[in-house]
Amino acid sequence: MNLSVDEEMKKKKKLGNGVVGILAESVNKWERRTPLTPSHCSRLLQDRTGVSRIVVQPSEKRIYHDALYSDVGCEISDDLSDCGIILCIKQPKLEMILPERAYAFFSHIHRAQKEKMPLLDKILSERVTLYDYELIVGDHMGKDYWHLVYMQAELVLLTSYMDWDRVLMNLIFDAGYLSQGYSTPFLSLGSSYMYPSLAAAKAAVISVGEEISSQGLPLGICPLVFVFTGTGNVSLGAQEMFKLLPHTFVEPSNLPELFVKDKGMSQNGKSTKRVHQVYGCIITSQDMVEHQDPSKSFDKADYYAHPEHYNPVFHDKIAPYTSVLVNCMYWEKKFPRLLSTKQVQDLAEKGCPLVGICDITCDIGGSVEFVNRATSIDSPFFRFDPINNSYYNDMDGDGVLCMAIDILPTEFAKEASQHFGDILSEFVGSLASVTEVSDLPGHLKKACISYRGELTPLYEHIPRMMKSDPEYALLHHFFTYII
Numbered sequence: 071m072n073l074s075v076d077e078e079m080k081k082k083k084k085l086g087n088g089v090v091g092i093l094a095e096s097v098n099k100w101e102r103r104t105p106l107t108p109s110h111c112s113r114l115l116q117d118r119t120g121v122s123r124i125v126v127q128p129s130e131k132r133i134y135h136d137a138l139y140s141d142v143g144c145e146i147s148d149d150l151s152d153c154g155i156i157l158c159i160k161q162p163k164l165e166m167i168l169p170e171r172a173y174a175f176f177s178h179i180h181r182a183q184k185e186k187m188p189l190l191d192k193i194l195s196e197r198v199t200l201y202d203y204e205l206i207v208g209d210h211m212g213k214d215y216w217h218l219v220y221m222q223a224e225l226v227l228l229t230s231y232m233d234w235d236r237v238l239m240n241l242i243f244d245a246g247y248l249s250q251g252y253s254t255p256f257l258s259l260g261s262s263y264m265y266p267s268l269a270a271a272k273a274a275v276i277s278v279g280e281e282i283s284s285q286g287l288p289l290g291i292c293p294l295v296f297v298f299t300g301t302g303n304v305s306l307g308a309q310e311m312f313k314l315l316p317h318t319f320v321e322p323s324n325l326p327e328l329f330v331k332d333k334g335m336s337q338n339g340k341s342t343k344r345v346h347q348v349y350g351c352i353i354t355s356q357d358m359v360e361h362q363d364p365s366k367s368f369d370k371a372d373y374y375a376h377p378e379h380y381n382p383v384f385h386d387k388i389a390p391y392t393s394v395l396v397n398c399m400y401w402e403k404k405f406p407r408l409l410s411t412k413q414v415q416d417l418a419e420k421g422c423p424l425v426g427i428c429d430i431t432c433d434i435g436g437s438v439e440f441v442n443r444a445t446s447i448d449s450p451f452f453r454f455d456p457i458n459n460s461y462y463n464d465m466d467g468d469g470v471l472c473m474a475i476d477i478l479p480t481e482f483a484k485e486a487s488q489h490f491g492d493i494l495s496e497f498v499g500s501l502a503s504v505t506e507v508s509d510l511p512g513h514l515k516k517a518c519i520s521y522r523g524e525l526t527p528l529y530e531h532i533p534r535m536m537k538s539d540p541e542y543a544l545l546h547h548f549f550t551y552i553i
Contacts, residue, residue: 086505088122091153102483112142120499133483182535197523205517286344300399382406385413401437
């Protein structure tokens, strides 16, 4: 047999050989998550799952130490060349991608963004089979599987918990209100990654809630109103953390009633009263827009089909009463923005109470137009001053504090890895043992972007979209938040 043909046969045998590799995360220094924990690996190796070996690339920063993997029968090695499928969380460095292998990670290639073109070129040129976790769905799979999807996360509920704890509590209230001369119980909260577990972070929030109940908040910054967009998993997760505080949920139409002027002022003009709760408000698309024809009421199906027939009203009906906006909704360019730069400038001129925005979607320049950049765990926020239309990297001035961290789940890397691995371990055996993508069940077949270096039919449009209008790619996104 010709040597080149023999080598080709050996390469083909890698796919479906049952050998799973776990790559060391390399793109972001904060990324400590792993797709499979040692306990997941132990179960996969012991049960007849289609996984025969697991090779773990050594990593000093991974949340689970190498020795824990070794103890359950994994091999620790930099060399993943025996692996038919290689798992990671985020996109690996291009030079780390081996030819003729299968990879599974959050690639975001299906969004057809131009910055993903080098990755796509590498995948195709190396004849790689690529699965994207974000695309694994199926009605028969149960709600837990939906937690694999989307943005900046991936692990929706944990993302919301961390978003909430990190910014809404600590940064916004510590900096935003302290700079205004108010001290609040939120000042005692640390950043999320400073807590050893999610349970510890939640306990800290509960402690803050107890202090609010007993000591109260200054009336000068009240009512504190947290507005959550949408009713999907992201919003529900953020609300769950919010509920650890003494709170009352208010209907959107009742927001103005919270802002009745207090009559009990002291001689210096400040109230001596204290407020012992915070307020929450959940809004959906019917609270964000109204039909251009006053005689027509809001219709969700019509709005999704003809958004051009609707005008935005969030800036007029909701934003004037919002202290913190928790943005949890999916957005496409065809829909009206939730809050534009011009709208927030007009609100600032009128004295809007908005102090911070927690953009869990991390949709840059999207539904909240002036959120123009992603932030990092190192530098989790920026300040936008609407009055002078300027951006700052500090908290010592007027404006709105904004946060849009795209790898929040890694702040609680252990819980995030456990949650993710619970789901991934259910089907990694299928990915590890299959040789033909056509043999996969439907929900996994749809997640295969390329097979042996060829784009699968669902994703053949990606190169054209990357070269034309990448923003249009959002129209082909498989998942939308419930607006």
